Amino acid sequence: MNILKVLAVASAALLAAAGTAPAQQGWPAQTVKIIVPFGAGSITDSMARIIGDKLSRTWSQSVVIENRPGPPGITAAAKAPADGYTLMLTSNGHVISNLINKNVSFDPVADFAGVTRLVEAPFVMISTPGLPVKTLPEFLALARKDPGKYNFSSAGVASTSFLMAETLRQAANLDLVHVPFKGTPEAVTAVLRGDVAFYMAPVPDSVEQAKVGGVRMLAIGSAQRLKQLPDLPTIAEAVPTFKYETWFGLMAPAATPKDLVAKINADARAALAMPDVADLLMKLGALASPSTPAEFDALVKSDAARYAVVIKAAGIDGN
Secondary structure (H helix, E strand, O other), X not given: OOHHHHHHHHHHHHHHHHHOOOOOOOOOOOOEEEEEOOOOOOHHHHHHHHHHHHHHHXXXXXXXXXXXXXXXXXXXXXXXXXXXXXXXXXXXXXXXXXXXXXXXXXXXXXXXXXXXXXXXXXXXXXXXXXXXXXXXXXXXXXXXXOOOOOEEEEOOOOOHHHHHHHHHHHHHOOOOEEEEOOOHHHHHHXXXXXXXXXXXXXXXXXXXXXXXXXXXXXXXXXXXXXXXXXXXXXXXXXXXXXOOOOEEEEEEEOOOOHHHHXXXXXXXXXXXXXXXXXXXXXXXXXXXXXXXXXXXXXXXXHXXXXXHHHHHHHOOOOO
């Protein structure tokens, strides 16, 4: 091999090494933004602020939470430079965001790289006190007696509150009317006013309002009863075919380098392992449930296929 060939091989090797050099070296050198496609005060927003605070300390850089509800926020996250400086924290409702609005310019699976599932957070079915029921079986009987009479609120069609309620509606074969709102505060207010029959709410909202008599807690959407609410039955106890898992996770634009995704994953997992974070999450009714990027990508893909069936059965065409 002559000297020119040797130099060419060496040059190629150096270029290859440069191409695979850790993208996280020197990262982050500036503010990191976490987009939350839900309003301020939502459970998603609260989780972003908990995790963002810890990551800011770990990285010695500011982590800014940007609330951009709905498709605009998701689009901004999908189209952001794939350099780790723009992330998104969202719920499992994300997987059907393109099905409920076919005019969006993103794919919730293909346009994102899963960083990690952060937590699992079962929601509670809360009803307005004016409804003459105290248990889920009683509500089921009431709804079946008068099909189409009763309604439920959600924090939007792409929210976990809608997916959970719609999953129950289909599993129990109920005729109910969906009333979407822009976020959790408005959806809960609708229950308090008696404008809707029920809402699938985060645990803190449910417990707080139940204590003052603003709502009744009928059931919880977890597979088992929650340790903090041992007397609250699961939905599956009344509707055995009901199965629903609420998760929240961290995502990045799809082209984000894998080694950078791995670094953010490791740092987020370390934050979740902090004792004070566990306490803060427990107050939200959430349990840390981190994953590898590959595991999270697989979950997003499988949930997208699963809930596409739910959306189709709900008669939502996205137009």
